[in-house]
Amino acid sequence: MLQSTTEDNTTYYFYGNGLTAQDDGTDYLTYHFNNVGSTMVLTDDKGQKIASYEYSPYGQIISKEKERLVAFLYNGQYGVASDESGLYYMRARYYNVDIRRFLNQDVLTGTLERISSLNRYAYVEGNPLRYLDPFGLERTYVSETNKQHNFISDMSYILSCINITIPNPVTLVISITIGSYDIGLCIYDLSQYDPCSNEAIETWMNIGKDLAGLIPGGGDYITIALYLKEKYDEERNK
DSSP: OEEEEOSSOEEEEEEESEEEEEEOSSOEEEEEEOTTSOEEEEEOTTSOEEEEEEEOTTSOEEEEESOOOOSOOTTGGGTOEEOTTSOEEETTEEEETTTTEESSOOSSOOBTTBGGGGOTTBSGGGOTTTOBOTTSSSOBOHHHHHHHHHHHHHHHHHHTOSEEEETTTEEEEGGGGTTOHHHHHHHHHHTTSOTTSHHHHHHHHHHHHHHHTTSTTOOOHHHHHHHHHHHHHHHHTO
């Protein structure tokens, strides 16, 4: 569960396999998604339809019925949020649905083996019927997106623990790392690796180094990395 607080009220968001519902204290809304995780219907606590949406392949809302002010629409199941300007927030970047492009370059440069990936502003390499990109980094199939989203959700839960005591002892103030772009990229990379691969172990070490750099006085990055991996494995095995 996550919460969003404004001057007027607090909205709670409930998650299972992605976003499932929200409660602002007045209305409890359940989300119903299509095959790419876009909100098609919202229902109330009695199961009655109170809003519906239809989208173009690139995410433009082409029709809506009884619109409700909710943030998670196109690819909303996977955390893509729309803002007041009409842009979609896809973690690493903002996506402009009107021009079908991201507003800034991808940090991943693409490969010559896949020429379409060299356009660092293009959304899902021009193929939104087949791919998603809720992280603003690269195209993925829906099945891959589910795996990545679940991994990142688990890691976000662990990192959201304000104080984690590591047998050293070292105390991490983890809350400030949520906004760390380098750590975010490392976590994204981890979601794509075999957990026992050399690449995964190296990435855990990189996360440990980044976190150690945020601790006043530093810390043993290997101990930090191994501790976080242990906590992640515990969370996944529950």
